[in-house]
Amino acid sequence: GAGVSQSPSNKVTEKGKDVELRCDPISGHTALYWYRQRLGQGLEFLIYFQGNSAPDKSGLPSDRFSAERTGESVSTLTIQRTQQEDSAVYLCASSLDRDPYGYTFGSGTRLTVV
Amino acid sequence: AQSVTQLDSHVSVSEGTPVLLRCNYSSSYSPSLFWYVQHPNKGLQLLLKYTSAATLVKGINGFEAEFKKSETSFHLTKPSAHMSDAAEYFCVVSDQGGSQGNLIFGKGTKLSVKP
Numbered sequence: 001g002a003g004v005s006q007s008p009s010n011k012v013t014e015k016g017k018d019v020e021l022r023c024d025p026i027s028g029h030t031a032l033y034w035y036r037q038r039l040g041q042g043l044e045f046l047i048y049f050q051g052n053s054a055p056d057k058s059g060l061p062s063d064r065f066s067a068e069r070t071g072e073s074v075s076t077l078t079i080q081r082t083q084q085e086d087s088a089v090y091l092c093a094s095s096l097d098r099d100p101y102g103y104t105f106g107s108g109t110r111l112t113v114v
Numbered sequence: 115a116q117s118v119t120q121l122d123s124h125v126s127v128s129e130g131t132p133v134l135l136r137c138n139y140s141s142s143y144s145p146s147l148f149w150y151v152q153h154p155n156k157g158l159q160l161l162l163k164y165t166s167a168a169t170l171v172k173g174i175n176g177f178e179a180e181f182k183k184s185e186t187s188f189h190l191t192k193p194s195a196h197m198s199d200a201a202e203y204f205c206v207v208s209d210q211g212g213s214q215g216n217l218i219f220g221k222g223t224k225l226s227v228k229p
Contacts, residue, residue: 004157033216042120042204042219056216091158093217100146100208100215101165105158 002026004106006092012112013082021077021109025094029104032075034067035091037108043091049075050098082113116141118188118205120220128228133177133192135223137205140186146208146215147188149179152222153201161203164188175199200227 005024013019025032031050035043045059049069060066064083069075079086089108096102121136139145147164162173169181175198179190188205202222208215 035219040222042221043217045216045218048216093158098215100148100217101163103160103217107157 006106023092029094118220148206
């Protein structure tokens with residue numbers, strides 16, 4: 001596609017429920033990244049995919065967070081048993097072969113846990 | 115480890131006056147540095163990037179940044195602020211040298227522009 005697409009754009013969920021956030025990267029971009037942006041904060045790195053593998057998961061804050069990527073395309077970030085501190089904007093980016101000069105970001109999913 | 119520090123969380127200027135957003139970096143490598151802008155309810159947009167080809171980097175919308183190794187700084191400037199410049203600005207460093215790496219973001223500086 002023309003850009004990185006994320007869905008849903010907004011999600012309100014009750015504490016304790018599971019949520020899935022989706023990212024469609026730019027076609028042909030082998031690298032995909034998830035970041036979290038809490039209110040008034042910079043972006044925190046969560047996980048990086050090269051193809052369908054995740055060589056760097058160092059930013060995932062707990063075992064409630066997981067992500068997968070299939071077909072070297074779509075990625076899903078899953079948060080289980082959501083907590084209020086999970087409320088944030090979750091941003092996805094893709095780039096050609098992990099080139100830091102070529103990131104394209106999606107518009108993000110705003111998650112609110114009530 | 116690589117990191118960036120944005121020295122001001124909020125900067126307020128009047129329209130037509132200069133803008134200075136400060137950023138200091140820490141890097142074990144020859145750093146890859148960037149400035150991104152985030153307008154309300156919009157995605158992140160790359161303003162400019164330092165590629166070591168020149169210490170003064172020109173970006174979009176009249177912004178520029180100067181890489182100063184001796185001061186470990188990469189401050190963002192614009193000669194004359196416009197109302198449309200009001201946004202959040204992030205200084206960013208790559209966590210590895212060369213053409214690899216995850217982006218490490220500063221906490222952001224919110225720029226307000228008064229008429």
